[in-house]
Amino acid sequence: xxxxTSSHAYDAIVVGGGHNGLVNAGYLxxxxxxxxxLEQRDLVGGAAITEELLPGFSFTTFSYALSLLRPDIxxxxxxxxxxxxxxxxxxxxxxxxxxDYLLLGDDHAQNLQxxxxxxxxxxDAYDRYHHDxxxxxxxxxxxxxxxxxxxxxxxxxxxxxxxxxVAWLLDHLGGxxxxxxxxxxxxxxxxxxxxxxxxxxxxxxxxxxxxxSIIGSKVGPMSPGSGLVLLxxxxxxxxxxxxxxxxxxxxxxxxxxxxxxxxxxFGAEIRLGSRVDSVxxxxxxxxxxxxxxxxxxxxxxxxxxxxxxxxxxxxxxPRELPADLVENIERMKFRGVSAKVNFALDGLPVFPALPDxxxxxxxxxxxxPTIEYVERAxxxxxxxxxxxxxxxxxxxxxxxxxDMAPPGKHVMSCFVQYAPYELKxxxxxxxxxxFGDKAQAVLESHxxxxxxxxxxxxxxxxxxxxxxxxLTEGNIFAGEFLAPQMYFFRPAPGWSQYRTPIDGYYQCGxxxxxxxxVIGSPGKLASDRVLRDLRxxx
Amino acid sequence: xxxxxxxxxxxxELNTQGLYTQWQGYLSALRYTDAPxxxxxxxxxxxxxxxxxxxxxxxxxxxxxEQFLAGVLVRxxxxxxxxxxxxxLWCDDRGFVMEDGVVFRHSDTDFLLTAxxxxxxxxxxxxxxxxxxxxDVSESYGILAVQGPRSRTVLAMLMPEAGSLPFFGLADTxxxxxxxxxxxxxxxxxxxxxxxxxxxxxxxxxxxxxxxxRGHGVRPFGEEALMMLRIEAGLPLxxxxxxxxxxxxxxxxxxxxxxxGMGWMLxxxxDGDRAFVGGAAIRRELATxxxxxASVGIVVDWRAWDMLHRDAGLLPPKDxxxxxxxxxxxxxxxTAGGSQVGYVTSFMYSPVLQKHIGLARVRPDVxxxxxxVHMELAINHSxxxxxxxxxxxxxxxxxxxxxxx
Ligand SMILES: Cc1cc2nc3c(=O)[nH]c(=O)nc-3n(C[C@H](O)[C@H](O)[C@H](O)COP(=O)(O)OP(=O)(O)OC[C@H]3O[C@@H](n4cnc5c(N)ncnc54)[C@H](O)[C@@H]3O)c2cc1C
Numbered sequence: 001x002x003x004x005t006s007s008h009a010y011d012a013i014v015v016g017g018g019h020n021g022l023v024n025a026g027y028l029x030x031x032x033x034x035x036x037x038l039e040q041r042d043l044v045g046g047a048a049i050t051e052e053l054l055p056g057f058s059f060t061t062f063s064y065a066l067s068l069l070r071p072d073i074x075x076x077x078x079x080x081x082x083x084x085x086x087x088x089x090x091x092x093x094x095x096x097x098x099x100d101y102l103l104l105g106d107d108h109a110q111n112l113q114x115x116x117x118x119x120x121x122x123x124d125a126y127d128r129y130h131h132d133x134x135x136x137x138x139x140x141x142x143x144x145x146x147x148x149x150x151x152x153x154x155x156x157x158x159x160x161x162x163x164x165x166v167a168w169l170l171d172h173l174g175g176x177x178x179x180x181x182x183x184x185x186x187x188x189x190x191x192x193x194x195x196x197x198x199x200x201x202x203x204x205x206x207x208x209x210x211x212x213s214i215i216g217s218k219v220g221p222m223s224p225g226s227g228l229v230l231l232x233x234x235x236x237x238x239x240x241x242x243x244x245x246x247x248x249x250x251x252x253x254x255x256x257x258x259x260x261x262x263x264x265x266f267g268a269e270i271r272l273g274s275r276v277d278s279v280x281x282x283x284x285x286x287x288x289x290x291x292x293x294x295x296x297x298x299x300x301x302x303x304x305x306x307x308x309x310x311x312x313x314x315x316x317x318p319r320e321l322p323a324d325l326v327e328n329i330e331r332m333k334f335r336g337v338s339a340k341v342n343f344a345l346d347g348l349p350v351f352p353a354l355p356d357x358x359x360x361x362x363x364x365x366x367x368x369p370t371i372e373y374v375e376r377a378x379x380x381x382x383x384x385x386x387x388x389x390x391x392x393x394x395x396x397x398x399x400x401x402x403d404m405a406p407p408g409k410h411v412m413s414c415f416v417q418y419a420p421y422e423l424k425x426x427x428x429x430x431x432x433x434x435f436g437d438k439a440q441a442v443l444e445s446h447x448x449x450x451x452x453x454x455x456x457x458x459x460x461x462x463x464x465x466x467x468x469x470x471l472t473e474g475n476i477f478a479g480e481f482l483a484p485q486m487y488f489f490r491p492a493p494g495w496s497q498y499r500t501p502i503d504g505y506y507q508c509g510x511x512x513x514x515x516x517x518v519i520g521s522p523g524k525l526a527s528d529r530v531l532r533d534l535r536x537x538x
Numbered sequence: 539x540x541x542x543x544x545x546x547x548x549x550x551e552l553n554t555q556g557l558y559t560q561w562q563g564y565l566s567a568l569r570y571t572d573a574p575x576x577x578x579x580x581x582x583x584x585x586x587x588x589x590x591x592x593x594x595x596x597x598x599x600x601x602x603x604e605q606f607l608a609g610v611l612v613r614x615x616x617x618x619x620x621x622x623x624x625x626x627l628w629c630d631d632r633g634f635v636m637e638d639g640v641v642f643r644h645s646d647t648d649f650l651l652t653a654x655x656x657x658x659x660x661x662x663x664x665x666x667x668x669x670x671x672x673x674d675v676s677e678s679y680g681i682l683a684v685q686g687p688r689s690r691t692v693l694a695m696l697m698p699e700a701g702s703l704p705f706f707g708l709a710d711t712x713x714x715x716x717x718x719x720x721x722x723x724x725x726x727x728x729x730x731x732x733x734x735x736x737x738x739x740x741x742x743x744x745x746x747x748x749x750x751x752r753g754h755g756v757r758p759f760g761e762e763a764l765m766m767l768r769i770e771a772g773l774p775l776x777x778x779x780x781x782x783x784x785x786x787x788x789x790x791x792x793x794x795x796x797x798x799g800m801g802w803m804l805x806x807x808x809d810g811d812r813a814f815v816g817g818a819a820i821r822r823e824l825a826t827x828x829x830x831x832a833s834v835g836i837v838v839d840w841r842a843w844d845m846l847h848r849d850a851g852l853l854p855p856k857d858x859x860x861x862x863x864x865x866x867x868x869x870x871x872x873t874a875g876g877s878q879v880g881y882v883t884s885f886m887y888s889p890v891l892q893k894h895i896g897l898a899r900v901r902p903d904v905x906x907x908x909x910x911v912h913m914e915l916a917i918n919h920s921x922x923x924x925x926x927x928x929x930x931x932x933x934x935x936x937x938x939x940x941x942x943x
Contacts, residue, residue, distance in 0.1 A: 071892075075840050080892050087583060088889070090576035106573035138853065239889055240856025249583060359554075362576065400576075400755070402584050402688065407753025 010036045010269075012301040012530065013289055015276045015315065016509065018046025018469070021305030022259040022270075023523030024508045026077045028301075029266035031531050036297060037268060038289065040275035040470075043253075044260045047469045047476065048518050050253025054456050056406040057344040060251040061460060062469065063476070064395055064413040065089075065364070067236030067245040068519035069255075070145065076524075082261040083254070086238060086246035087400050089363030094211075095446045096204035097369030099353055103360050119202035129199040129209070133234055134242050136183050139176045143169070144235060144514045147525045148488045148496045161532075188483060192226040193371050207370040211393060214417060216476040216516070218335045220378030221371045229481050232515065245364070247397050251404065252518055279304075279315045279505055286505035289315075300504050301530055305523070306470055307478035308332060308491035308511035312500070321501050328492035332511075333482060336462035336474030337381050339419035341392075341439040343412040344405070344456035348396065349447035361399045367392035367442060377418055384424025386435050389442055390416045409455070414439055421462040421473040428461040435459060477516025478509050487513055498526035499533075506530055540565055543591035544680035544740030548748075552758055559761060562655070564592040567760040575858050575889065577759035578766045581726050582890055584755030585688040587747060588764060590725070590732065591680040591740075593639075594656055598649040602668035607641065607649060609814050610664050612795050613803040620645045623706045623721050627795055627803065628657075633819030634783030634792040635800075636660075637776055640723055642708055642734075650675075650719075650734075654776050660784075664815065680740035684747060685730030685767075687938055692751040693720070693731055700731060705940040713743050725764065727771020729938040765860050769884045769897060772835060772932030774798060779833075779883045779897060794823055797899065799833030799931055832905035835933040836867070836882060838894035838913065839925040846924055850917050856887040856894070867898060867911045871923045876912055879904050885913075888934065895933050896926070904928065 010033075014025045017039030029035040043049060047062040066086055074084055094102040102118065104111045116123040149165035150158060173181070186195060192213030196206045210221040213230035220226065238244035248255040260270055277292045279302050288298035304311040308329050312318065318326045354360055368374045368391035377387035393415040398405035405411045416439045423431060436459040443450045462474025471478055479485050488496050491511040498506050508526030510516035541564045542550070549567065557568045566589070570577060580586030598607060607615040612635075613626040623642045627635050639653040658674045665672070684693055693700035697720055699709040708721035716739035724730035735743045748756055768775065776782065780798055781791040795803055807817065808824045823829055847854040864883055868876030880900030888895045896913070904911060907930050912923035 071840070071844075074892055080890070084892065085583070085890060087579055088573065088575050090571065090573035105571070106575065110572050134853065239858070239887065239892075240854060242853065359571070362573075400579070400583075402753070402755040409753075 010034045010297060010299040012036070012303065013038060013297055013299045014303045014305055014508075015289060016040075016046065016305035016470070017044035017260070017270060017272075018305055018509070019048050019256050019259055019518055019520060020508050020510060020523035021046075021303070022256060022263050023073060023077070023520040024303055024305060024527050025268040025270075026259065026263035026266055027524055027527035028530065029263060029268035030077070031527070033301070035263075035268040036299070037263070037270045038274040038276050038291070038297070039270065039272050041468075042272050044270060044272070045253050045256030047465070047471060048252035048256045050251035053458060054344050057409070057411050057456070058251055058404040059342045059411055059458060060253065060397065060413050061342070061458075062340060062465060063252045063518055064247070064397065064415070065245045066248045066252060066255060066518055067233075067238055067243070068517040069236065070519065070521050070524065071237070072145070073520040073524055077259070077262045078265070079258055079262055082265065083249070083258045085249035087249060088238065088246055089400065091359055091362040092364050092366065093360040094204065094208040094366040095351065095369060097373065101351065101353060101360070102204055102208055105359075115205060119200070119205060122200045122202050122205045125199040126205075132183055133231075135177075135180045136187060136231065137235055137242050139180050140184060141235065142172055143487065145521065147498065147529065148513050150497065151488065152494065187227040187231045189224060190227045191222050191224050192230045193222045193375075195227050195230070196371070203370040203372070207368060207373065208366060210371045210374060211366045211368055211391070214374060214378070214391065215393070215415070216338050217481055218337045218381060218418075218420070220375040222375050223378075225482055228483060228486070232481055232517070236517070236519070247395070247400055249401060249403075251397060255518065276315065279502070281316065281320070281502055281505075284320075285503040301506065301534070302504060303506040303508050303526060303530065305509050307472050307509050308507070309334070309472040310470055311507045311509065311511070316502060316505065325492050325495060325501065332485060332491060333480045334421075334473035334475035335480060336421040336465060336471070336476065337418045338465075338474070338476050339416045339435065339462060340458070340460035341414045341416050341436050342458040342460070343414070343454055345396075345410040345412055345453045346455050347408065347453055348399070348410060349443070349450050349453060351447055358399065361396045363395065365392075365394040365396070367394060367446060381418035381420045384420060384422065385426075386419045386423070386431070386438065387417065388438060390418065390439055392416050392439060392442060394443070414443070419462055421466070428463045432459045432461055435461070478511035479515070481515060486515065490515060498522075498529040543589050544737040545589045545591060545682060545744050548741050548744050549589055549758055561592040561761070562594070566592060567758070569760040569762050570758045574760060574762035575766075577757060577763040578858070578889070580755060580757045580759055581686040581728055581730070581763070581767055583687065584757075585684060585686040585692050585751050586757055586759040586763070587744070588683040588685065588759050589680070590683050593652040593654065593681060594674070594676045595679055596651045596653065596658065596661065597673045597675045598651055598661075598670060599647055599673075600668070600670040601647055603647050603649055603670045606665060606668045606670040607651075608812060610661060611641065611814065612800070612816070612820075614806060614812060615641060615643070618643050621708055623708050623723050625706075627798075627800055629795065629816030629820070630783045631816055631819065632783070633794050633816040633823060634786075634789075635780055635795055635798055636782050636784055638774070642719060642721060644708075644710060644719070652681075655782065678737055679734050680737055682733045682735070682740070682744060682747065683724050683726070683730060684733060685724045685726040685728055687729055688751070688754040688756075689730050690943065692747065692754050692756065693733075695750045696746055702943050703731070704942060714746055716743050718743060725771075725773055726767040727773065727932055727934055727939060728767070728936060729941075762859065766858050766886060766888070769860060769886050769895065770888050770890065770932070770934035772799070772897065774833070774897065775884075793831065793899070794829060795820065796823060796829045797831040797833065829902060831880070831899040832902045833897065833899050833931065834905050834907075835929040835931045836896045836898045836911060836913065836926040837929050837933070839927065840893055842925040843894060846917060846922065852917070858887050858889055860884050860886040865896075866914045867900060867926075868914065868923060869904065869911065871912050872914065872921065873923075876923065879911060882913060890934055897931070898928070900928060
C-alpha cells in the first residue's frame with residue numbers, strides 16, 4: 001500500500017488512547033505539535049472506560065476509582081472546563097467477618113470513636129499511622145513527579161541536565177528526616193503485615209488497612225513487597241487529602257472522556273478503530289506507524305502508550321534493540337491476578353447489622369476482613385488457581401452518582417483477587433462463571449439475599465483484560481510493582497527516561513515511571529522528554 | 539426560646555449529627571451527616587433539599603402594591619410580571635445597601651417578599667398614602683429549597699409545572715392536596731426550585747419530595763454545604779459580604795449596589811425617572827463613577843499555593859470549608875512593598891472548580907478579569923501572600939441553572 005503521507009502530516013503520533021496516551025497527546029498538542037492518537041478500539045480510555053452493558057446501567061468495566069491522578073495535570077490541561085468532576089466518597093466500609101463492621105466517614109473524631117469501638121488501643125495508633133504515612137508520601141512525592149535521573153554509567157557520558165537532576169535528588173533525599181527515610185525503606189522492602197503490626201492490634205483494623213497492599217499484585221499482605229503496593233496506593237490524593245479516593249462523574253470512563261475532549265481542544269486528533277501494527281523506522285529513526293489495515297501515518301515523533309512488552313517486542317523488531325533491554329523486558333514480571341465481577345442490581349444490598357442504612361455504601365466496600373483472610377485468598381494463586389473465598393474491593397458507584405443506573409437500581413463494581421492469569425490445569429473460558437460464583441458467594445455471605453438483587457453479572461478475567469486493553473497477562477499496572485521494576489528500573493535499567501533505543505520513538509504507558517493506576521504522570525513526563533529533545537535538536 | 543421550622547419534625551429525624559446553628563432564632567442544621575461535602579455534591583450532581591424557612595416573609599397586597607415596591611426596592615419590580623420572581627435589594631437614602639431578598643409576584647396586586655432580617659417596620663413606615671397592606675406571614679409558611687441537576691425530574695413527578703418553569707418563574711399549584719408555590723429560585727447557583735408551603739402541610743410535602751427523590755440520590759443539606767455552594771455561585775451573604783447600612787458604624791462597612799456587584803439590577807436607573815429610596819444617590823454614583831469598589835471573584839494560582847505550602851514543609855490544604863475571616867489583597871507581595879487594593883470576604887477550596895476561590899472587593903482599577911492580586915495569609919504563623927487573579931462572577935455557572943426547560 002502506498003504511504004498516506006501528505007494528507008496526514010503530523011508532528012507526533014501517540015499509539016494507544018488509554019489515559020496516558022491522552023495525557024501525553026494533550027501536552028504535545030498544547031505545545032503546538034500536530035498530534036494524532038491512534039486507538040484500536042471504538043472508544044478511548046483503555047483500562048479506564050465506562051460501558052453501558054445494560055440500558056441505563058453504566059459499568060466501569062475495569063478501573064473504577066481515582067486518586068493517583070496528578071493535580072498538576074488537572075490544571076495544566078484545563079480538565080475542569082471539559083467536565084472533570086471527582087465525587088467524594090463519604091464512607092469506607094469494612095465488614096469484620098463476624099457480623100460487625102468498621103464504617104469510616106469524613107469526620108476524623110467520629111472515625112476515632114468507630115475504631116475505639118473495636119480497639120481502644122488502635123484509636124491513637126490510627127492517627128500515628130496516618131501521620132507517618134503522610135510524612136513518607138511527602139518525602140517521596142517529588143520523586144514521583146520527576147523523571148528518574150540517570151545515575152549510571154561513566155560521568156563523562158551523562159547529560160548535564162541529568163546532573164542537575166541528580167544533584168536535586170540527592171539534596172532532596174538529604175533533607176528527609178531519618179525516621180521518615182527509615183519508614184520509606186520499611187515500606188519499600190517489607191510486608192504490609194509487618195508494617196501494620198507496628199501500629200495496630202485489632203485484626204479487622206489491620207485487615208482494613210492491608211487491603212491496598214495487594215491490589216493488582218501477586219503478593220499477599222504477608223509477602224515482602226506488599227508494603228510498596230500499599231504505599232503506592234497512598235501516593236494520591238482527593239482534594240488535598242492524601243491517600244483519599246474519589247469516583248469520577250460517570251466512572252473512570254467519564255474521566256477519560258474528559259481527557260479526550262481536553263486533548264482535542266488543544267488540537268490533538270483522535271482516530272478510533274486504528275490498531276497499530278508497527279512503528280516504521282528508517283536508519284534507526286522512527287518515521288511513522290503502520291496500521292494493521294496497511295494505512296501509514298508519518299511523524300518524526302512516535303510515542304507508544306502501550307505496555308513495555310508491546311512497546312519493545314511487538315511494535316518494533318526486538319532484533320533492532322540492545323540485547324540487555326530485550327532480555328529485561330522479557331523477564332519483566334506481569335502475572336496479572338485481578339479480575340472484575342460487575343453487577344447490575346435491582347436495589348441496594350442489605351447488611352444485617354445496618355438494616356435500614358445506606359450510609360455504608362458511599363465508597364469502597366472492603367471485603368477481606370483480616371490479613372489472614374486475604375493471605376489465604378492469596379495462597380491459591382501461588383499454586384496457579386483462583387481463591388475459593390476471594391478478596392473483593394467493591395463499590396456501588398450509583399449511590400453517589402445516580403446517573404450510573406436507573407432510579408432505584410444500582411451498579412456494583414467488584415475488583416476481585418486472586419485470579420491468576422495462568423490457571424494450572426484449567427482455562428479462564430471454562431472457569432469464568434465458576435469464578436463469578438465464588439465472588440458472588442462471598443458477597444452473599446456478607447449481604448444475605450444479594451443473589452436475588454442481581455439483574456446482570458459481568459465477569460472480567462485477566463485474559464479479558466489483556467485481550468481488550470492489551471495489558472500483558474492482564475497486569476493492571478502494565479508491569480508489577482516490584483522494587484526491581486520501579487523508578488530507575490521501570491521498565492528496564494537504562495530506559496526509565498521515556499526514550500527508547502530508536503530515535504524519535506518514545507514510551508509513555510503505565511510500564512514507565514512512576515507506574516500504573518489512573519495517574520497520568522507517565523504521559524506527562526514523557527511529553528516533557530519529547531519536547532525537550534525537540535528543542536535541543538532544533 | 540429557640541424555635542424550630544415546619545420541616546423540623548422530619549428533618550430532625552434525618553439529622554444524624556445533631557449539630558445546629560441558629561438562623562434568626564430557628565434551629566438550622568449545619569450538616570445532616572458527617573460529610574457536608576457529600577451534601578454539597580447532592581446539589582452539584584444529584585438533588586438536595588435545604589430548609590430555608592427561617593427567612594422572614596412579607597405579604598404585600600393592594601392596588602398600589604406595585605407602585606409601593608417600585609419605590610422601595612432597587613430593582614424595578616414593574617418588570618417582574620405575575621408568575622415571576624425577582625432577586626432584589628433595598629437601600630437607605632444614601633444609596634447604601636440594607637438587605638436583599640426575593641419578590642414573588644403572584645398577581646398584579648399580590649406579592650411576597652423574603653428577607654433575612656426583620657423589615658416590617660422599615661417597609662410599613664414607607665407606605666404613606668398608598669393603598670397597600672404589608673403583613674408579616676413569616677410563621678405561616680415553610681420554604682424548602684430543592685436544588686441540583688435532578689431537582690426538575692424529581693419535582694416534575696409531583697408537579698408537572700416543574701417541567702416548564704423558566705428561571706425565576708413561579709407557579710401557584712398543588713403538591714398532592716397541599717397548595718404550594720413552586721418557584722425556580724434558590725441560593726446555590728444550580729438548577730433548582732423552592733417550594734413554599736403552609737406550615738401545617740410542610741412535613742407532608744417534604745415527605746413526598748424525599749420519596750420522589752429516593753432513586754435520584756436526594757439528601758438534605760445543611761448550612762455548611764450551602765456556604766460552599768453560594769460562594770461558588772457568587773451569591774453574597776449579609777453580614778459576610780456586607781453590613782446593613784442602617785446598623786453599620788462607618789462607610790467602610792457599607793456598600794452600594796454597584797460595589798456589591800449588583801450593578802446589573804440598575805438597568806434603566808441612570809436615565810430613568812423611577813423614584814425609589816436611595817435612587818438619587820445611586821444616580822449620582824453612576825453619573826460620577828464614584829463607586830469605591832468592584833465585587834469580583836478571585837482564583838488563587840494553584841502552583842503558587844502548592845509551592846508556598848510545600849516549601850514551608852506543609853501539605854497544601856484544600857479545604858472546602860470557607861474561612862471564617864476576611865483577608866487583605868495587595869497589588870504586589872507584601873515582601874515587595876505591596877499596598878492594599880482590596881479584601882476577600884469569602885474564601886474556600888472549590889471541589890467542582892478544583893481551585894481556591896473567593897469573593898472579593900477590589901479597587902475598580904484592578905477589577906478587570908485576570909488582574910493579579912496577592913492575598914494575605916499566614917503560613918507557619920507568619921504573614922505572607924499568595925498570587926491570585928480576579929475573575930468575573932459567578933465563578934461556577936452551569937448552563938442548566940438558567941436554561942429554558
Ligand atoms: C480491572 C482493573 C481495575 C483497575 N482499577 C483501578 C482503579 O480503580 N483506579 C486506578 O487508578 N487504577 C486502576 N487500574 C489500573 C489503571 O486502570 C491502569 O493502570 C491504567 O488505566 C493504564 O493506563 P494506560 O494509559 O497506561 O494504558 P491502557 O489503559 O491499557 O491504554 C492502552 C490503550 O492502547 C490501546 N491499544 C493497545 N494496543 C494497541 C494498538 N496496537 N494500536 C492502537 N491502540 C492500542 C488500548 O485499546 C488502550 O486503549 C485498574 C486496572 C484494571 C485492569
